[in-house]
Structures are given as structure tokens and as C-alpha cells.
Amino acid sequence: MTALTENLRIEFKDAYAFQNNGKLTIGNALFRRITDISQGYPRTISLTFNGRELANSEKRNSDCCFMGLTRPEREWAQYEMLGIKAEIVEENILDSPHILVNMSYRDLWSGASYSRLFYIYPGMPFHAVRCGVTSPILPVLYWNYRKTNSIGNARRNDTASNESRIDSILPAKGIKPRFSMQFFGRTDYTNDSVRKRSIPANGQCTGNILFCDNGENQGFCWLQEAPPSDERRDMEPYDFILRQDELSSCCWGISPAEFQRDTCYESYRNAVIFYDSELERCLNIKEYIRTRFPIQEDKLISIVNPWGCGRFPEYVNPQFLIEEIKAAADCGADCYQIDDSWQKGNSLADILNGRHTGLDFWDISKTRLNGTLKPQVAAAKNAGIQLALWLAPSTNIQFDDWNEFADIILDFYHKYGFHFFKLDGIIMRSYQAEKNLEKLMRKLRLASNGEIFCNLDVTNGQRGGFLLFQEYGNIFLENRYLLWFKGICSYHPEKSLRTLWQLSHYLRTERLQMELPAPEDLDKAFYEPNKLPTDYPLEYWAAITLFASPLIWTAPSKIKPETRAVLRKFMELHHSIKSSLLNGNVYPVGQMPSGKSMCGFYADSGYLLVFREKDCVKSEMRLNGIIPDCNWRDFQLLAGAGKVRFNTHSFTADITNAPGFALFRLVK
Numbered sequence: 001m002t003a004l005t006e007n008l009r010i011e012f013k014d015a016y017a018f019q020n021n022g023k024l025t026i027g028n029a030l031f032r033r034i035t036d037i038s039q040g041y042p043r044t045i046s047l048t049f050n051g052r053e054l055a056n057s058e059k060r061n062s063d064c065c066f067m068g069l070t071r072p073e074r075e076w077a078q079y080e081m082l083g084i085k086a087e088i089v090e091e092n093i094l095d096s097p098h099i100l101v102n103m104s105y106r107d108l109w110s111g112a113s114y115s116r117l118f119y120i121y122p123g124m125p126f127h128a129v130r131c132g133v134t135s136p137i138l139p140v141l142y143w144n145y146r147k148t149n150s151i152g153n154a155r156r157n158d159t160a161s162n163e164s165r166i167d168s169i170l171p172a173k174g175i176k177p178r179f180s181m182q183f184f185g186r187t188d189y190t191n192d193s194v195r196k197r198s199i200p201a202n203g204q205c206t207g208n209i210l211f212c213d214n215g216e217n218q219g220f221c222w223l224q225e226a227p228p229s230d231e232r233r234d235m236e237p238y239d240f241i242l243r244q245d246e247l248s249s250c251c252w253g254i255s256p257a258e259f260q261r262d263t264c265y266e267s268y269r270n271a272v273i274f275y276d277s278e279l280e281r282c283l284n285i286k287e288y289i290r291t292r293f294p295i296q297e298d299k300l301i302s303i304v305n306p307w308g309c310g311r312f313p314e315y316v317n318p319q320f321l322i323e324e325i326k327a328a329a330d331c332g333a334d335c336y337q338i339d340d341s342w343q344k345g346n347s348l349a350d351i352l353n354g355r356h357t358g359l360d361f362w363d364i365s366k367t368r369l370n371g372t373l374k375p376q377v378a379a380a381k382n383a384g385i386q387l388a389l390w391l392a393p394s395t396n397i398q399f400d401d402w403n404e405f406a407d408i409i410l411d412f413y414h415k416y417g418f419h420f421f422k423l424d425g426i427i428m429r430s431y432q433a434e435k436n437l438e439k440l441m442r443k444l445r446l447a448s449n450g451e452i453f454c455n456l457d458v459t460n461g462q463r464g465g466f467l468l469f470q471e472y473g474n475i476f477l478e479n480r481y482l483l484w485f486k487g488i489c490s491y492h493p494e495k496s497l498r499t500l501w502q503l504s505h506y507l508r509t510e511r512l513q514m515e516l517p518a519p520e521d522l523d524k525a526f527y528e529p530n531k532l533p534t535d536y537p538l539e540y541w542a543a544i545t546l547f548a549s550p551l552i553w554t555a556p557s558k559i560k561p562e563t564r565a566v567l568r569k570f571m572e573l574h575h576s577i578k579s580s581l582l583n584g585n586v587y588p589v590g591q592m593p594s595g596k597s598m599c600g601f602y603a604d605s606g607y608l609l610v611f612r613e614k615d616c617v618k619s620e621m622r623l624n625g626i627i628p629d630c631n632w633r634d635f636q637l638l639a640g641a642g643k644v645r646f647n648t649h650s651f652t653a654d655i656t657n658a659p660g661f662a663l664f665r666l667v668k
Contacts, residue, residue: 010086010099013122017086017101024084026101026118030125031274033118035063040079041072041105042116044169047220049125049274054212054220059170061246064116064131066265067164067235068139068256070109078108093450094442094471096121096291111136119269125280126273126288128225129167131252134264139256141235163236166270167222168248174214177242180207181506185228185458185465187478189488191495193466194502203242208467209285209506210240212247217278222249223285225292226268228465233258233431258431265431268468282505282626286585289508293470299453300510300549300578301334302571303388303420308517308553310483313341315555316368322379327556329383331564332571335420336380337388337455342369348392348425359401362391362408377416388455389418392425393440395461398433402440406447413448422455422476426463441472455513466507474511474549482533483523490526491517491553493536493659497544497611498593504547504601509586510578514545518554518563535614536659538563542570543639543661547586547601547609550574573639573663580605589625589651598655602627608635608644608664612655620654622647634667 009018014029022038023045034046042063047055062072070077082104091097101118112135119128141162180197184190197207206229213219222240226232229239233255241248252267259265273288275281306312306324321338328336340348345361364371373387380387389412394401412418421444428434444452454473458465466475478499480491500514519534527533533541545551552567584605591597593613598621600610610623632646642655642662655662 010088012088012097012099012120015099015120015122017099017118017120019084024101024103026099026120026127028120028122028124030123031127033127033272037081037084037103037105039072040081042103047169047272049220050276052218052276053172054169054175056170056172059246061168062165063168064114064129064165066112066133066139066252066254066256067162068141069112069133069135070107072107076109079105080108081105082113091294093294093445096294098122121291124287124291125275125284126271126291128269128271128292130269131166131267132264134262135259136261138259138261141256163241163248163250164234164252164254164267165248165250166224166252166267167272168246170246171212175212175219176215177203177205177240177247178211178213178215180205180211180240181209182207183228183466185231185463186460187499188459191488191499192502193477193499194506199242204238205240205242206238207240208465210249211281213275217281218276220272220274221281221285223271223273223288223467224249224251224268225271225467226251226253226465227428227463227468231428231462231465253434254431278626279628282587283585283628285506286508289467289470289511293511295474295511295582296450297579297582299474300582301386301420302332302550302552302574303335303337303455303513304328304331304333304552304554304556305337305339305390305422306555307339307390308481308515309521309555309558310481312339312555313347316341318369318375320557321369321376323557324555325376325379325385325387326383327559327564328552329385330561330568331552331556332568332575333385333550333552333556334571334575335386335388337390337420337422338373338376339390339422340392340424341365342373342389351392351394351396351425354396356396357394359404359408362405373416386420387416387418388420388422390422390424393423393437395425395427395433398430399436399440402436403443406440406443409444409452410447413452419448419451420453420455422457423473424457425461426457427461428464429462438469438472441469445472466503470511474513476513476551478515480515480517480553482517482519482521483526486526491515492531492533493541493544494593494595494613496541497599497613500544500548501588501593501599501601504586504588509547509601510549510581512548513551514548515551515553516542516545516567518552518556518559520559520563521554538566539570539640540611540659540661542567543609543611543663546570546574546577546663547581547603547607570639577603577607580607587625587627589627590621590623598623598653600653602630602651604628606632606666608651608653608666609661610642610644610651610653610655610664611661612658614659616658619656619658620652622650622652624650632666632668635664636667637662638665639663
């Protein structure tokens with residue numbers, strides 16, 4: 001990195017950073033952020049977007065700190081700035097091109113040193129920050145959550161000393177926190193993966209995204225690249241805080257109890273995303289995810305995972321897998337994923353039940369598969385389909401064997417040509433476990449020059465969720481079965497549509513693997529009368545996956561040829577539109593799915609997908625949404641039955657059947 005000295009400027013397209021007069025200024029043509037560093041620590045005194053000031057220059061507190069270590073605001077504190085460096089980071093498989101600024105400073109009282117990184121993307125209405133700390137002493141706290149705000153830490157420290165901050169500002173007049181969005185992983189236990197949270201009286205908010213503006217949708221949001229709130233290790237019972245008019249984004253992802261002396265600990269990345277309208281509020285989040293987590297079209301595949309049939313382990317043998325591969329190709333899928341039971345070890349349950357396994361657990365089973373997958377690889381080549389593999393890294397030793405485990409996966413990549421790997425059974429109990437897991441995935445991506453792509457399961461455990469680790473793969477969203485489980489884990493198209501519709505407000509849908517089971521696997525005993533998923537046609541089930549990444553969730557060799565024909569039709573549809581989806585943005589339209597709604601998804605690249613649920617009494621309905629101008633004049637019906645008329649910011653859809661759907665290509 002090149003050191004920045006007084007009056008030295010670094011530029012990359014319209015992005016820039018420079019230091020002079022005791023200030024660091026970063027920005028691009030859209031925004032500017034000025035940080036005062038004259039006192040030896042960072043303090044934001046200006047934050048502008050499109051010329052509108054969002055911050056108050058009277059801010060006195062440091063932008064970042066770690067709980068239990070001396071904050072600059074304390075009367076005995078002394079800080080010194082050690083230096084600021086910057087570099088241009090070229091395009092790579094893990095991030096888009098940007099300027100990276102690295103500020104370092106030190107607390108003279110404790111000897112703790114800090115880093116503060118800024119990520120500045122040319123032409124984009126956002127930037128990101130990340131913090132690091134290395135301390136010769138341990139945080140002065142009682143390391144127990146129950147004591148944080150009781151007689152223990154509350155007596156020892158003022159309240160602000162009992163929290164960590166990644167970023168903070170003193171908002172300009174009129175800029176206030178409006179609401180937060182809280183995401184929920186562990187989808188085995190919920191059908192509501194995102195919920196809107198109001199700002200409580202104590203100013204303590206939970207969630208991954210906090211929206212702050214002037215009440216007219218002009219302001220910014222903080223987006224934390226972090227696990228869902230319920231899966232974090234921080235001691236604070238909140239993720240954002242408004243205290244004495246100052247806003248702070250917390251969530252370093254580190255418990256003070258994990259601290260070791262003279263060891264560097266890094267926070268999660270925290271994005272500051274600007275907007276000037278309700279539409280920009282949604283769009284710019286999606287653009288940040290696109291920019292921050294670049295993904296190639298060849299990674300947006302339709303994949304068969306046979307676990308959804310409920311009996312995969314008892315079926316596994318060499319010939320069965322060959323028949324499965326042929327049938328997966330007949331379904332039109334891009335890839336067949338071999339799930340739990342290919343390995344020498346018994347199953348994932350062994351690991352989660354505390355068995356101490358060696359790496360030979362992941363040898364190919366000689367009993368079930370003769371110790372090789374060469375016949376299956378040959379069958380896949382003949383069928384024109386890729387192969388993928390399921391594995392579970394060593395969660396019960398906090399992934400300490402990450403390097404050796406990565407070599408096992410790389411061997412499958414080099415020897416057999418596997419590019420896609422589902423990583424299951426993850427529990428990130430500690431900072432070290434999380435870092436080891438990231439080292440594993442980072443090695444896989446870099447060593448394969450981006451060809452290896454992970455399917456990151458968020459169904460259970462303490463995992464990364466929807467906004468962490470997305471540079472390494474996509475999201476395996478749900479386990480939903482037509483047998484085995486009543487309640488949450490039972491499949492129903494109404495539930496899957498609702499989940500995708502909710503998440504599509506803030507996430508890019510193509511990164512979500514949406515399940516598509518087969519009706520042959522249905523056990524009616526697990527459903528209430530008149531609540532059967534087969535009340536909806538299979539085509540409806542398949543249509544739900546079109547704007548996502550389809551996950552065919554069955555053993556394809558065990559289903560009827562006519563079922564495979566339906567799946568093939570929709571996988572071919574997905575293949576024909578996925579490039580347009582990747583290059584545009586998807587917005588939810590219509591009513592919240594409820595079983596009685598008409599709703600859908602609008603792709604601004606020229607597609608509209610509309611659903612009329614079973615108990616929706618109206619065949620024609622206006623579908624509103626927070627979407628760009630709809631300058632379309634005609635449509636082509638690609639699947640389903642219906643027609644559509646165009647309004648400036650909405651559509652009027654007429655869907656023939658209930659239940660029914662229609663996929664339209666829009667024409668200008």
C-alpha cells in the first residue's frame with residue numbers, strides 16, 4: 001500500500017481519498033465523507049450524498065471502539081495517529097474494483113492499536129468500513145452477558161463503554177433512524193426470514209440493516225455483513241443504538257471473552273448505503289450486494305439434490321447414482337449433487353452428536369461406492385451434466401483442520417472435476433471457528449481461480465446467514481419436505497412463495513436456492529385436509545424457482561417421466577432468462593403471499609412473473625410495488641395463462657386460473 005501524506009491524493013476513476021489539515025476525506029462523484037483525525041482517532045464530521053449533508057460536525061465521540069478498552073472520550077485517554085495508507089484493488093473473484101484505505105492509530109493508555117479500513121467503489125452510492133484491534137491487555141469487563149447492564153459492568157464502566165462500535169455518526173438535523181430489517185436464519189424453525197422492526201424508546205435496534213433518513217426517504221442505511229442477530233456472539237443485546245442523538249452500528253462479531261493478548265481481531269464489514277427515494281433505498285442495497293459479491297453466470301445453475309426424497313441413504317449404490325445422473329439430465333438440470341452417504345463415515349449425525357472423526361471420514365465409501373466416483377463422473381459427462389458434492393466441515397473442532405479439509409475438496413475438484421460443494425453442519429461458536437471457516441472457503445475459491453463455488457446452508461446451526469460470506473457461494477435456503485416433518489419443515493408452495501417474496505425486497509433472488517420437490521414424494525398424513533401442496537399444480541411449484549436458483553429436491557430416477565418433463569420445461573426457461581436476471585434487479589410486486597393473494601416479481605431487465613394463489617377471488621388485480629418506471633408496451637407469454645397491462649409504476653395482471661401463474665417477457 002502507498003502511504004498517504006499531507007496533500008497527497010489517490011484516485012481511481014471518480015473515487016478518491018486524500019489527507020490534509022488533520023482530516024481524511026473519501027468519496028466519489030456521489031458522496032463524500034470527512035473524518036477528523038487531528039486528535040489521534042477517527043471522528044466523522046461530514047457525510048454528504050448528492051450535496052445533502054447527513055452528519056453533524058459537532059460529533060465528539062470516536063467512530064469506532066471496542067467494549068472494555070479505553071474509549072477516546074474518557075478523560076485519561078490519549079490517542080495518536082500512526083499512519084494512513086491506500087491502494088487500488090483491481091477486480092477479482094471476491095470483490096469488485098475499489099480503493100482500500102487503511103488508517104491505523106493507537107491508544108497510549110492501554111497500548112491497544114486499531115485499524116480502520118474504508119472500501120470506496122467508483123460511481124456507486126455506498127462505501128464500507130471495517131475495524132481491527134490488537135491489544136496487549138484484555139478488555140476490562142465481566143465476561144458474562146447477564147452482567148453487561150447489571151451491577152457488574154454497569155458499575156465499573158459508563159454505559160457506552162459496554163458496547164463496541166464499527167461505525168457511528170452524529171446525524172444532521174432531521175436525520176433519524178426509521179426502522180431496521182432483521183433477518184432470521186435457521187429456516188428449519190421459521191417461515192419468516194425477514195421482519196421489519198420499529199425503533200424502540202431506548203434506541204436499541206436489532207437487525208442487519210438500519211434505515212436513517214429525513215422522513216422523506218432521503219438518507220442512508222447501514223448494512224452489516226454479519227450473521228442474523230439471533231446467531232451472533234457479541235455481548236450487546238442490540239445491533240444498532242441511538243444514544244444522546246448519536247447513532248452507532250455495533251456488531252464486531254467478537255465476544256470480549258475470546259480476546260487473547262497481542263492478537264488481531266477484525267470486525268465484520270459495515271456498508272454505508274445512500275438513497276434519495278424509496279426506490280433507491282431498495283435498489284442501492286441490491287446494487288451493493290451485486291458489487292460487493294460478484295457472481296458469474298455459470299454459477300447460477302439449476303441443481304438436483306436428492307435428499308428431499310427422504311430415503312437417499314438407503315438407495316445409494318454405484319448404479320443408483322448413475323441412474324440418478326441420467327434422470328437429472330432428463331429433468332434439464334445443470335448439476336446433480338451427491339448428498340450425505342457417499343463418504344466412508346456414517347452420516348452428518350455422527351459429527352453433530354459429538355463423534356470425533358478423522359479426515360478419513362471423507363474417503364469415498366468402499367462399501368457403498370467401491371471407493372471411487374469415476375463411473376459417476378463418466379455418466380455425468382455422457383449426460384452433459386455437472387456433479388456436485390455435499391460435505392460437512394469439522395464443526396466440532398471449530399474447523400481447526402480447515403487447510404487439510406480444503407485439500408480434500410480440492411482433490412475432488414482436480415481428480416473428478418467437481419465445482420460445486422454444499423457445506424453443511426456449520427456451527428460458528430467462536431471468532432476462531434468463523435475465521436477458520438472463511439480460510440477454508442477462501443482457499444477453495446482462490447486455488448480454483450473462482451471455479452469452486454459453495455452452497456452455504458442456512459437451515460440450522462450458528463451460521464453466516466444472508467449477508468456474510470456471499471463472496472464464496474450462494475444460499476441453500478430451506479429444508480422443506482413432502483414427508484417426514486409436519487409444521488415448519490413441510491413443503492407448501494404458499495410458504496416458499498412467501499419466503500422468496502419477503503426476501504426479494506432486500507436480497508438478490510438469484511443467490512437463493514429455492515426448493516422444488518416432486519409430488520411423488522408426498523405423504524398426505526403430514527398435511528391437514530384442504531392444505532395439501534398438490535392443491536397447486538407442479539408447474540406452479542416450478543415457477544416459484546424461476547427468478548431464484550432452482551433446487552430440484554428429489555431423487556429424479558424415482559419420479560415419473562411426465563414429472564421430469566415438467567421440470568425440464570422450467571429448467572430450460574430458467575436457463576433462458578438467468579442472464580437477464582443477473583444483469584438487472586428483481587422487485588416484489590402485489591400483495592404479501594397469504595394463500596389469498598395475487599403477487600409476483602418484476603425483473604427490470606424485462607420479465608414479469610405473477611402468481612394467483614388458490615383462494616384469491618379476483619382474476620384481475622393491480623400489482624403495485626417499489627419499482628422503476630415501467631416503460632413497456634407489449635408482452636409475450638412464456639408460461640402459464642394470463643395477460644398484463646402496463647401502468648407507470650405498476651402492472652395490472654389478469655391470471656386465468658386460481659391457483660395459477662404467468663411468466664411474461666416484456667417488450668418495449
